[in-house]
Amino acid sequence: MEYKGYKITEGKNRVIVENVIDFNPVHIFECGQCFRWLRQPDGSYTGVAKGRVINVSYNNGKLELYNTNIEDFKSLWFDYFDLGRDYSLVKEKVMRDEIMKQAVSFGSGIRLLRQDIWETLISFIISANNRIPMIMKTVNAISETYGREIEMDNKKYYTFPKLSDLSRATIEKLELCRAGFRCKYILGTARMINEGEMSLDGLASMNTKDARDYLKRFPGVGPKVADCTLLYSGTKYDVFPTDVWVKRVMEELYFKRETGFAEIQSFAREYFGEYAGFAQQYLFYYARENKIGAN
DNA sequence: TTGCAGGGGTCAA
DNA sequence: TTGACCCCTGCA
Numbered sequence A: 001m002e003y004k005g006y007k008i009t010e011g012k013n014r015v016i017v018e019n020v021i022d023f024n025p026v027h028i029f030e031c032g033q034c035f036r037w038l039r040q041p042d043g044s045y046t047g048v049a050k051g052r053v054i055n056v057s058y059n060n061g062k063l064e065l066y067n068t069n070i071e072d073f074k075s076l077w078f079d080y081f082d083l084g085r086d087y088s089l090v091k092e093k094v095m096r097d098e099i100m101k102q103a104v105s106f107g108s109g110i111r112l113l114r115q116d117i118w119e120t121l122i123s124f125i126i127s128a129n130n131r132i133p134m135i136m137k138t139v140n141a142i143s144e145t146y147g148r149e150i151e152m153d154n155k156k157y158y159t160f161p162k163l164s165d166l167s168r169a170t171i172e173k174l175e176l177c178r179a180g181f182r183c184k185y186i187l188g189t190a191r192m193i194n195e196g197e198m199s200l201d202g203l204a205s206m207n208t209k210d211a212r213d214y215l216k217r218f219p220g221v222g223p224k225v226a227d228c229t230l231l232y233s234g235t236k237y238d239v240f241p242t243d244v245w246v247k248r249v250m251e252e253l254y255f256k257r258e259t260g261f262a263e264i265q266s267f268a269r270e271y272f273g274e275y276a277g278f279a280q281q282y283l284f285y286y287a288r289e290n291k292i293g294a295n
Numbered sequence B: 001t002t003g004c005a006g007g008g009g010t011c012a013a
Numbered sequence C: 001t002t003g004a005c006c007c008c009t010g011c012a
Helices: A025-030 A070-080 A087-094 A098-106 A117-126 A132-146 A163-167 A171-175 A180-194 A208-215 A223-232 A244-255 A261-289
Strands: A006-011 A014-018 A037-039 A045-049 A052-059 A062-066 A149-152 A155-158
Touching (some): A025 A045, A052 A070, A052 A149
């Protein structure tokens, strides 16, 4: 059948989507926006999202989602993989110079996943002063401890915990998930939302600055975590999360000198405008994979 | 083998 | 503006 410009067919516990372009699982899942997708020996990726576990592979315009059905594809995965967006247009918009042409060509199959904002917020609180393998371990441990068990091919996986379940956690038990000094931030944030003191529901209708300031009221959330939360949940795209890698690549390729957070932010806003978030993602992936600016 | 620096930042002084 | 911070890995 035809669905929003794609040809989709249903197979045994799987959905095949044809005519998919600008989609590369390696770029998407390894560009740093998510922590729950694992590369399999055959090159496909298995991950937990939307309360489900699926396996994703892609070859020559054909996207294959295993352990799902057409109904879930329409209601969940189409949106999650941002399949309604024309990434060729996005690339055109951000390729403003030779540097961006390089970065885009390097990460040509990147897509910004539209992830659950609650999970994204907690995951990026964990990311502070941390390394990716550790972040993945901690998010997994939290899911195993407080999430729900699901299954694919007789293997167990765990969904990211609901707000109410994580709110009931204790610092002592959370510490077993190896979140270290971030445990108090996780619990503090969860409880503020659970008790109704704060809410993630209104962020989309705020302007970007207000949304960022609002998120920064959570413990463990500063400018970087706030911007990541907004961008990787698909809430705001005119943000430019600036971590050490982005700072390095901006200094080395654009500024040709040392600079600060504020200067990079205003440059990105001015230069990339509403596409800043996409530009950041191409740049980050390019910088990290090529160790640009690494000592 | 042991020791130490440092990491996708944030907080507090 | 500057150091401390959980925990783990990489590298002397």
